[in-house]
Amino acid sequence: MKKLAFAVTAASGTAAVLANHDAEASTQHTVKSGESLWTIAQQYNTSVDEIKQNNNISNNMVFPGQVIEIGGSGSSDSSQSSNTSSEASGGSSHTVQSGETLAIIANKYGVSVDEIVSANNLNGYIIYPNQTLQIPGGSDGTGGGGGSTSTPTNTSQASSDQNLYDWGQCTWHVFNRRAETGQPISTYWWNANNWASAASADGYTVNNTAAVGSIMQNYEGPMGHVAYVERINPDGSLLISEMNYNTPPGTVDYRTIPASQVSSYNYIH
Template structure:
């Protein structure tokens, strides 16, 4: 009886063990089948995305099959692909994501996907660098302008052309040309046109072509086409504003240009409303109640220009030859150092009445001045003074 129980117990134990083995075997088999389904679904998912990316899917299954897919053995000339297909950043990013997924799930197509993604990257680089390729890169359109590569900036107090140009990573000359000025002195709250690359902002005229503009302004026609996203073979629209990257303005089109002429200069310098002798009243010198200088004279122009720059001066500084004394009395700095926006003043000339103007720009060699009455009564003009002559003048800041 005891032996039968022991035998029974042993048989039951063997049956339990066999049952466990069978359950484990079934579980492993189900897991294996489940893994295969996951791999299969992942493969279908990746293949679907691959077809969309590489097959130029347009809703026609036949068209997709006919085109090159990842698994296709058909070969296509790289040059032909580049010429007919523009590779966008979004497409390349999507291709990379699909490839990474395929490699993670260890799909057999992972190698093919990796090669296809590398080819996309190479074609994108070629489309931007190869001069033989006609595909144009996408250009980000600034939100503040309908024109490509152009934005705007509203000036603040203390701004200069150099500061603004540095902010937008362009040259001060490009900024001056774009705003038709040769001045670095900028009034606040003025809206400036700002090209996003060095060159010329140009308004198209009737008869202009890309090639004629490239030749006239010493730049490359292909750069004009690419930068402004101009369609191949299309004509330019009169009145459209475009950028000529790397272009140079001819001398006679630069801001402030004055054509040479053979005339006798008339040095009719400004006549103020009063002369100053002895001490100057600070209250009188500091008073600013509007332009009290004679219209058409250098003093009248200098007052108006400083007012526009947001740097008003006194209304009763007298003749030009007393402006340095009046400025000191009003608390202004007067020295021999030129700076944009400063008044340039001299006591000599003009029959003893002196002369004043405004410093528009200073570089390592010249002082650029705007004034009135230097080239004739009531005429506003621009001129250049050598930086070496700065010591002959006084500058009111």
């Protein structure tokens, strides 16, 4: 093959390069477990900053299963149509913008978080900039949305719209994630090491079985720790989001809990 390549003319070689560039412009890469923006950039001979710009990524975090565009104009084209919705199969489609959550999108179209999750076969509540979501029914997205977000699993009187936990702590983050996904919890459960007993007293189910959207709780450190279960992986491991564990207060971090350790934690449902 090398001899054949050297035999081509300069003009045809240039055409081949241009054709290859066009192909790269539309390349989609599905993130695999263990990959980072840096390793993906190295694989495609591009830069981390270019990938971030093309996909409207504001930090250096990517997740297994996330589809990202490599090369091309990326975000400039998608941003022009990101707020538009097209009618399809009795619903609409929505392109996720940076900073949006499922709760925000559900409210925009007057549907529930669970309806969006079901319509798109999502196995968690994580969404990504430039991801296209199908919106079942609902409004056209131009108003504030007539419906509520997902009906809370529990309707304890102790649930609250106001987050009174200390800013940037693990409890503060989990309260916000539950609110974003339509599963409000109490703002009066005190420190993380008290959450299992307080949640049980409020009527929530507490066991050692993880579920997407449940709260992982343990007694590590002087005040314990809580995290939000974002996804259950095919191998039984968990992807959790948390604050103030391996990062400073106020910084969201993602960590994988091995399947062998999953049952050693409490889970609040």
